Amino acid sequence: MQVKRIAAAAAALLTPTSAVGLPKKQGRGWCATEATEGSLRSIAALRETELASRSDPSSLRPRQAIVIPTYLHVVVNSSASASVLGEEALRVQLDAMNERFGPHDIRFALEGTTRRVDDALAPGPYGGVEAEPMYAYWRETHAGGYDTLNLWFYSNFPWDIFGACTLPEQNYPESRYYRDGCHIASGTIPGGEIADYNLGLTAVHEIGHWLGLLHTFEGYSCSGPGDLVDDTPQQAEATSGCPRSKDSCPGVSGADPISNYMDYSSDPCFEEFTPGQERRMRNMWTTLREGRTA
Numbered sequence: 001m002q003v004k005r006i007a008a009a010a011a012a013l014l015t016p017t018s019a020v021g022l023p024k025k026q027g028r029g030w031c032a033t034e035a036t037e038g039s040l041r042s043i044a045a046l047r048e049t050e051l052a053s054r055s056d057p058s059s060l061r062p063r064q065a066i067v068i069p070t071y072l073h074v075v076v077n078s079s080a081s082a083s084v085l086g087e088e089a090l091r092v093q094l095d096a097m098n099e100r101f102g103p104h105d106i107r108f109a110l111e112g113t114t115r116r117v118d119d120a121l122a123p124g125p126y127g128g129v130e131a132e133p134m135y136a137y138w139r140e141t142h143a144g145g146y147d148t149l150n151l152w153f154y155s156n157f158p159w160d161i162f163g164a165c166t167l168p169e170q171n172y173p174e175s176r177y178y179r180d181g182c183h184i185a186s187g188t189i190p191g192g193e194i195a196d197y198n199l200g201l202t203a204v205h206e207i208g209h210w211l212g213l214l215h216t217f218e219g220y221s222c223s224g225p226g227d228l229v230d231d232t233p234q235q236a237e238a239t240s241g242c243p244r245s246k247d248s249c250p251g252v253s254g255a256d257p258i259s260n261y262m263d264y265s266s267d268p269c270f271e272e273f274t275p276g277q278e279r280r281m282r283n284m285w286t287t288l289r290e291g292r293t294a
């Protein structure tokens with residue numbers, strides 16, 4: 001229960017509007033990204049335009065490379081060694097992101113980094129963290145507009161999860177840009193201390209959210225809209241670890257997409273975004289984020 005409360009607290013810090021009442025998470029989820037009514041509405045609208053362009057292929061723009069300006073922020077506890085989240089660690093993390101998004105012609109261009117030593121902002125999962133100092137820190141360090149990716153890494157993550165991020169929304173207010181971005185535990189970066197989750201793919205998963213993707217098990221059901229992407233199979237349960245195969249909806253075609261970055265599998269399991277997810281990310285970029293500078 002405590003884990004869920006802490007995850008909920010992390011989600012509440014991030015959401016620009018009140019979180020929508022989604023079905024309860026089953027088991028221990030490592031990501032606290034939560035869909036808001038606004039983000040669900042915006043993502044559903046993206047799906048509509050994709051369905052419409054299917055019947056009118058001339059409306060499709062040619063595939064262009066997407067280069068996303070990126071800032072990496074580091075906050076470390078004074079007890080952490082100086083090498084934690086150092087320059088080399090961040091470079092390797094950025095490489096992992098570019099390697100995994102590369103096949104989709106999406107690239108992250110590093111624009112800057114910040115580093116801060118602060119025990120109150122990086123207290124560890126049970127240290128307790130106040131909303132206001134955290135917001136003040138995000139406000140101070142967030143750079144760029146809605147088209148700029150800000151990733152915050154914590155040596156001692158304030159919540160007992162691995163990461164959380166914001167989903168894009170139409171009409172997201174500029175006054176809240178500082179809350180837009182992803183928050184990630186340092187133990188998940190390549191070589192980090194969280195076994196099986198330390199290939200840097202929590203960041204890839206969280207950036208998937210930032211680019212408009214929901215969890216493949218969204219809704220936890222074998223029917224209904226699920227993740228609003230048509231080529232990811234229906235999935236009633238999040239995956240834990242890296243099972244050989246799994247099918248939580250045996251009556252529906254397709255096994256669970258355990259190798260999909262938007263499931264909860266461990267890093268060695270993670271291999272792909274589907275063509276439908278790529279299309280969603282590209283459509284989201286041009287519709288909601290591209291050109292929205294600060």
Ligand SMILES: [Zn+2]
Binds near residue numbers: 031032
């Ligand atoms: Zn997630």
